[in-house]
Amino acid sequence: MEQTNPKANFSNFPINGVSRNHVVTIMPVPAKKLVIKNLKSTPELPEDYMNQTWKKLKGAVVAIQQSKANQYSLEELYQAVENMCNHKMASLLYKKLQSLIEVHVSRNIEQFVAESMDRYLFLKKMNETWQAHCQQMIMIRSIFLYLDRTYILQNHISSIWDMGLELFGKYILLNTLVQTRVVEGLLMLIEKERQGDQVDRSLLKSLLRMLTDLSIYNVSFEQKFIQATERLYAAEGQCLMQELEVPDYLVHVDKRLAEENERVLHYLDSATKYQLIHTVEKQLLREHVSQILQKGLDQLLTEYRLTDLGLLYDLLSRVKNGIVELCSAFNAFIKKRGKTIVINPEKDKSMVQELLDFKDDMDTVVTKCFHKHERFTNSLKEAFENFINQRTNKPAELIAKFIDSKLRAGNKEATEEELERLLDKIMVLFRFIHGKDVFEAFYKKDLAKRLLVGKSASVDAEKSMLSKLKQECGGGFTSKLEGMFKDMELSKDIIQAFKLVHTSNKKLSQIDMTVSILTMGYWPSYQHMEVSLPEYMVKLQDVFKEFYLNKHSGRKLQWQPTLGHCVLKARFNSGPKELVVSLFQSLVLLLFNDCDELSLEDIKVATNIEDGELRRTLQSLACGKARVLLKTPKGREVQDEDHFKFNAEFVNKLFRIKINQIQMKETTEEQKATEERVFQDRQYQIDAAIVRIMKMRKSLTHNLLISELYLQLKFPVKPADLKKRIESLIDRDYMERDKENSTQYNYVA
Amino acid sequence: MADENENEKMDNENQKPEKMFTLKKWNAVAMWSWDVECDTCAICRVQVMDACLRCQAESKKDSYGKQDCVVVWGECNHSFHYCCMSLWVKQNNRCPLCQQEWSIQRMGK
Numbered sequence: 001m002e003q004t005n006p007k008a009n010f011s012n013f014p015i016n017g018v019s020r021n022h023v024v025t026i027m028p029v030p031a032k033k034l035v036i037k038n039l040k041s042t043p044e045l046p047e048d049y050m051n052q053t054w055k056k057l058k059g060a061v062v063a064i065q066q067s068k069a070n071q072y073s074l075e076e077l078y079q080a081v082e083n084m085c086n087h088k089m090a091s092l093l094y095k096k097l098q099s100l101i102e103v104h105v106s107r108n109i110e111q112f113v114a115e116s117m118d119r120y121l122f123l124k125k126m127n128e129t130w131q132a133h134c135q136q137m138i139m140i141r142s143i144f145l146y147l148d149r150t151y152i153l154q155n156h157i158s159s160i161w162d163m164g165l166e167l168f169g170k171y172i173l174l175n176t177l178v179q180t181r182v183v184e185g186l187l188m189l190i191e192k193e194r195q196g197d198q199v200d201r202s203l204l205k206s207l208l209r210m211l212t213d214l215s216i217y218n219v220s221f222e223q224k225f226i227q228a229t230e231r232l233y234a235a236e237g238q239c240l241m242q243e244l245e246v247p248d249y250l251v252h253v254d255k256r257l258a259e260e261n262e263r264v265l266h267y268l269d270s271a272t273k274y275q276l277i278h279t280v281e282k283q284l285l286r287e288h289v290s291q292i293l294q295k296g297l298d299q300l301l302t303e304y305r306l307t308d309l310g311l312l313y314d315l316l317s318r319v320k321n322g323i324v325e326l327c328s329a330f331n332a333f334i335k336k337r338g339k340t341i342v343i344n345p346e347k348d349k350s351m352v353q354e355l356l357d358f359k360d361d362m363d364t365v366v367t368k369c370f371h372k373h374e375r376f377t378n379s380l381k382e383a384f385e386n387f388i389n390q391r392t393n394k395p396a397e398l399i400a401k402f403i404d405s406k407l408r409a410g411n412k413e414a415t416e417e418e419l420e421r422l423l424d425k426i427m428v429l430f431r432f433i434h435g436k437d438v439f440e441a442f443y444k445k446d447l448a449k450r451l452l453v454g455k456s457a458s459v460d461a462e463k464s465m466l467s468k469l470k471q472e473c474g475g476g477f478t479s480k481l482e483g484m485f486k487d488m489e490l491s492k493d494i495i496q497a498f499k500l501v502h503t504s505n506k507k508l509s510q511i512d513m514t515v516s517i518l519t520m521g522y523w524p525s526y527q528h529m530e531v532s533l534p535e536y537m538v539k540l541q542d543v544f545k546e547f548y549l550n551k552h553s554g555r556k557l558q559w560q561p562t563l564g565h566c567v568l569k570a571r572f573n574s575g576p577k578e579l580v581v582s583l584f585q586s587l588v589l590l591l592f593n594d595c596d597e598l599s600l601e602d603i604k605v606a607t608n609i610e611d612g613e614l615r616r617t618l619q620s621l622a623c624g625k626a627r628v629l630l631k632t633p634k635g636r637e638v639q640d641e642d643h644f645k646f647n648a649e650f651v652n653k654l655f656r657i658k659i660n661q662i663q664m665k666e667t668t669e670e671q672k673a674t675e676e677r678v679f680q681d682r683q684y685q686i687d688a689a690i691v692r693i694m695k696m697r698k699s700l701t702h703n704l705l706i707s708e709l710y711l712q713l714k715f716p717v718k719p720a721d722l723k724k725r726i727e728s729l730i731d732r733d734y735m736e737r738d739k740e741n742s743t744q745y746n747y748v749a
Numbered sequence: 750m751a752d753e754n755e756n757e758k759m760d761n762e763n764q765k766p767e768k769m770f771t772l773k774k775w776n777a778v779a780m781w782s783w784d785v786e787c788d789t790c791a792i793c794r795v796q797v798m799d800a801c802l803r804c805q806a807e808s809k810k811d812s813y814g815k816q817d818c819v820v821v822w823g824e825c826n827h828s829f830h831y832c833c834m835s836l837w838v839k840q841n842n843r844c845p846l847c848q849q850e851w852s853i854q855r856m857g858k
Contacts, residue, residue, distance in 0.1 A: 037849040452778060476805070512774045520782035521798035541777065548781075554820060554857035563778035569771040586772060593768045646769055666775065684795065684805070692806040732794055734802075 002545040050089055053080045054096060057143070064139050065104045067132075074143065090151035097144060098163055105133070105167045112178045119185045126182055127203055130168070130210045137164035146161055169214040174537040182207065183221050184268045187228050194232065194259070205267035209313070212269055223266075226275055229260075233283035235513060239348045241288050246296025247308040253284045253315055301333050304361055309369035323375065330370075331379045334362060338387035342395055351395065352402035356425055360385065385432040392716075393675065396439040399429055400682040403465065404446035409457045427468050436473055436714045437685070441678050443469075445524045451488050452516055452563050471712060481524035491516045498547050513540055517548065518559070525677075531583075532608040533592060562613075570628065572650045579628065580658040584609055584617045589628065592646040599643050618644065626652060682715055686725045689713055691746050694735050694747040702726075702743045783820040783857055785828040791845055792833035801830035820857040825849045831856065 046052070060077050070077075084093050108129055112122070141148060141160045144242040148160050158166060173179050186207060193199045233256070242247055260280050264273040282427060285292075292312070300309050305461060314323030340575045341347065341354045362380055370376045388395050401424055406419060414422065450456040466485070470478040495514050533541070545557050564583030568590075569576060581589065587607045591598060599608075604614055615638040622631040630645045631638070689712045694703060700708070709722055726745070729735055738744035760848060782788070793802040800818040812822050821831040828844045829837070844851050 147814045452776075454776075493823055511772050514774075514776050516776065516781045518778065519798070520780050521796065523780070526780075537772070537775070540775075544777075545779075551779070552858050554784055554822065555781045556777045557781050560778040560780055565776050566772055567774035569773050571769055580769075583775075583777075586770075586775075589770045590772065593770055648769075684799070687802060688805040691802060695806060 030098050045087060048086065049087075050092070053084055054093070056094075058078055058096070060143060061100055061140055064136050077143045078146065081144050085150055090147060091145075091155075094151060094157070096142070097147075097160070098167075101137075101140075101164060102167050102171075105171045108133075109171050109175060109178070112172065112181070113175065119181070119188055122181060122186045123203060123207060123516070126172075126178075126185075127206050129172070131206065133164065133168055137161055140164075165214055169216065169607060172212055173211075173216060173220075176665075179216070179220055182211075182423060183224055187225060188219065190225070190263070191228065191232065193263075198271055201266050208267055208269065217269055220234045222269070222272055222275070225272070226279055229276060229279050231281060233280055235661070237284045237287055241291055241295075246292055246307065247300065249292070250308060250311050250315060254311055256280060256284060257315075281318050285315055285322065289316065289319065289322055289325050289616060291606055292316075295323060297326070298331045298333055298336075301330070301362075301365065302337075304365075306365065306368055309365055313370050323373070326370075327373075327375050327379050330376060331383045334380065334383035335387045338384065342387055342391050345394075347395065348398060351398050352426070352429070355388070355395075355429055356422075359425070359428060381432070384429075385434075388429070388432045389434045389716075393435055393438045395429075396433045396435050397442045399426060399433070400439050400442035400446060402426065403443065404450070407457055407461055407465065408450060409455045414457065416461065419458075420464060422464055423461070423468060427472060430469075431472060434714075434716050435678075436477065437678050437681055438675070438715075440481075441476065441524075441674050441681075444484070445674070447484060448523050451484060453565065477714075480522045483519055487518050487522060488516065494548065494551070497551075498544060501547065502543065511536075511540065511749075513544070515544055515548075517564075518543075518560075520543075526560055526562055528558065529561055529613070530608060531587065531609055532606065533561075533587065571651075573648045574651045577650075577652065577654075579626075580656060582617070582661050584613060585621060585659060585661065588614075588617055588621060592629070592644075597645045600638065600640060603644070618642075620659055620662045623660065624662070626650070626657050628659070682717070682723060685715075686713065686717065686722060687729060690722075690725060690729055691734055694745065695749075697747070699738065699744055699746040702745065705745060781826065785820060785822075786826065787828070790830045790833055791827070792829050792837055795830075797828060797830060801832045804830075804832055822854045822856075823849070824852050826853045826854070 018045070056072060056081055057077060060070050060072060062068075072132060106333075111246055112126065112129075117125075125577065137160065152159055160727060173182065189199045189204055203733040208217065210220070211221050240252060244252065255405055257277065257280060260276055261273075264270060264276065268276070297312070300312065310453075313323075316326045338355075338358065341351060341358060347354070366372060366376045366380055403423070406414070406422060429539065430436075430439065447462075450462075456462050461483070466478055466481055469481070491514075498515075541559060548557060549555060561583050566581055566583055568579045568581060568586050570579050579585075579589070584607075587609065591606055593601060595602075600614075602620070603609075603618070604611065607614065609617065618629070618631070618638045619636075621627070622629040622638075623636055628647055628650050630647045632643050632645070633639075635642075686709070690705070690711055693708050693712070694700065697704075697708075705726070706719060706722055709717075726735075730737065730745075733748055735745050735747050738746055759816050785797055788796055788798065790797050790801060795802050795805070797820050799805070804818045820828050821834050822828045823834075823844050825844050825847050827844050829845075835849075838851055842851050843849060
């Protein structure tokens with residue numbers, strides 16, 4: 001195949017179709033010579049050339065000034081100027097032009113000085129004159145362009161345009177009367193616009209441009225304008241603060257600021273912007289910051305008006321200290337509002353939920369309205385911590401109980417994710433609490449109940465809560481709680497092993513027994529009660545006890561009948577049922593296998609249950625919702641002479657019935673006991689902390705030790721208490737006073 | 750926790766129709782503690798059920814620190830934290846309470 005190169009084809013052609021060699025041959029050089037001779041005489045200008053030309057030019061300028069048709073073409077005039085310049089008449093030409101313009105401008109002044117006319121008309125006329133002047137100067141300049149570019153440029157004098165401005169300024173606007181009239185007119189127009197009227201913005205723009213061009217904007221206008229602004233908004237601020245609600249006022253201020261910004265955009269010189277906006281901010285906001293906050297913040301926060309709060313933040317962030325004051329007012333509001341939630345014992349029931357909601361709301365306010373400003377997040381925390389501890393112990397207790405209600409089985413209102421989120425939120429509240437050990441005491445009590453009755457909603461949720469607490473307060477805080485879970489697991493293993501050994505024993509395996517073995521110290525302490533169990537139950541207990549103590553030497557077991565619970569099979573006339581009851585309830589019911597009717601005294605003797613407890617037990621069986629016993633005489637309370645009978649006619653649509661025990665109201669004594677326990681624990685914690693610190697530091701002065709202790713301890717303590725603990729540790733030879741310096745302690749290893 | 754089927758089988762075998770109530774299931778609760786005469790360790794003045802003061806101060810990562818801080822009984826039947834006692838005997842091989850020669854009778858498990 002033949003490949004042709006396109007370049008190769010064209011390379012044969014001569015460029016431009018002509019070859020140079022060719023030209024030489026076709027056009028031989030002619031022999032003729034060209035001779036250039038000197039001119040005989042230099043060209044002369046006509047004598048009155050200057051006058052003639054100026055006349056021409058003057059005519060043209062005057063025609064322009066009077067807006068008449070020009071008889072010469074622009075080309076001709078331009079040529080004329082160029083000629084004059086080239087013939088050294090430039091300076092003369094400039095002077096003549098200047099005086100010509102001066103005459104025209106000074107003539108114009110008369111109309112502005114003469115009679116007083118309507119301000120608006122005056123401005124209009126002024127604008128017209130100015131516009132015409134500019135127009136004329138542009139045309140004049142284009143004719144005298146050559147002058148501008150040569151003579152003026154070389155001699156550093158004002159260009160034709162500048163000369164026009166100078167003259168205009170000199171004659172018209174430096175005339176104080178005219179100047180004041182113009183400025184006042186402008187201010188009047190702006191004020192009108194501020195009052196909401198439509199004004200001719202292009203007029204304003206043009207005249208203000210004029211002032212700028214004449215460089216008298218700053219001196220004659222700006223200052224007065226700012227003063228007028230200040231006066232207007234000072235009055236408006238005073239008045240509207242009284243008249244309007246704060247949110248409306250804020251909206252108004254925002255509108256004003258937008259308007260003023262627009263004003264700058266549309267006709268004011270951009271250099272005025274800073275001063276103008278600053279003035280508006282000062283008069284409408286800074287002067288009123290404390291009043292705005294005092295009058296409106298609480299309302300906005302209470303009514304949760306996010307948009308208004310956002311606006312408030314945006315506005316106040318414009319003025320000096322605005323944010324600082326907003327923040328402290330915000331802080332004060334939280335403390336005040338929070339205190340009302342926390343302090344009132346009647347509202348205890350809803351306290352935690354209210355706190356959670358309140359925290360949620362305030363978080364949203366900080367995120368959405370206050371741009372997550374660090375100052376506000378910190379202030380929010382500080383305020384919560386402050387008010388939540390206004391009431392000692394109670395919030396901690398209620399938070400613990402709230403968590404219990406959420407972790408307890410039967411709480412199906414939330415999915416696991418929701419529960420998890422809720423727990424996270426509660427942890428935030430928990431973080432604020434100073435008496436964390438009070439929380440622990442109550443949490444532990446509830447956890448024990450959940451674990452023993454198998455009422456915990458979800459092991460995962462429990463574990464997750466525990467790990468949150470651990471993360472927050474360290475392993476020391478949760479070690480006992482974790483121990484409780486461990487106990488439950490160990491108990492399961494033990495009972496399995498126990499059953500493996502004893503399946504062969506028919507008598508024992510009739511009853512499905514499980515035992516929860518609790519480590520004393522991990523669990524809350526329970527009141528111990530001796531009760532009489534049926535023989536076969538005692539036997540079962542003993543067999544188990546023997547089994548257990550064989551496995552674990554050096555231990556002793558104490559049965560806790562108050563915590564036991566059972567499932568009883570019952571045969572009613574309507575059919576068999578299963579009753580889920582406490583151990584005490586079962587003991588009472590089991591008595592009715594042998595007798596039909598029993599008195600209170602009989603039951604007391606047979607079961608040996610403590611009187612108050614027994615009465616409550618009987619009440620639950622005979623006066624509650626599920627009355628498996630009949631009491632004579634009838635009544636709500638159990639009296640000394642009451643008799644009880646098995647209710648064979650008992651009916652219930654359920655097969656498995658849970659009979660709730662009647663809870664003793666938590667008495668103040670019990671409350672005190674819990675607190676006392678907490679106090680006891682605190683002493684150990686203080687001891688441990690002192691030893692920990694001293695072990696690390698080896699020797700420390702009293703004050704340093706105390707301050708380190710305050711850092712470590714998670715509950716409020718008085719220095720006097722710490723001193724007592726230190727004394728006690730010195731007595732026990734954990735540490736000693738330095739022999740030379742009595743304020744110094746040394747660690748004794 | 751319980752094997753229901755197995756239980757029901759048992760119950761059927763042992764039916765005593767004249768009884769109105771039969772105990773089917775029993776969740777008993779017991780509390781264990783060291784079988785000691787005095788529940789405070791005479792050396793560290795902390796309850797023997799709790800970890801000794803030094804163990805607490807070290808705040809062990811193992812949250813079930815008690816397994817490490819067991820109780821020890823001497824022949825004299827006095828009991829202390831094992832940790833406390835092992836430090837004590839380095840100085841003085843006598844029971845701090847009765848001054849008898851210290852020898853271990855048993856250890857908690």
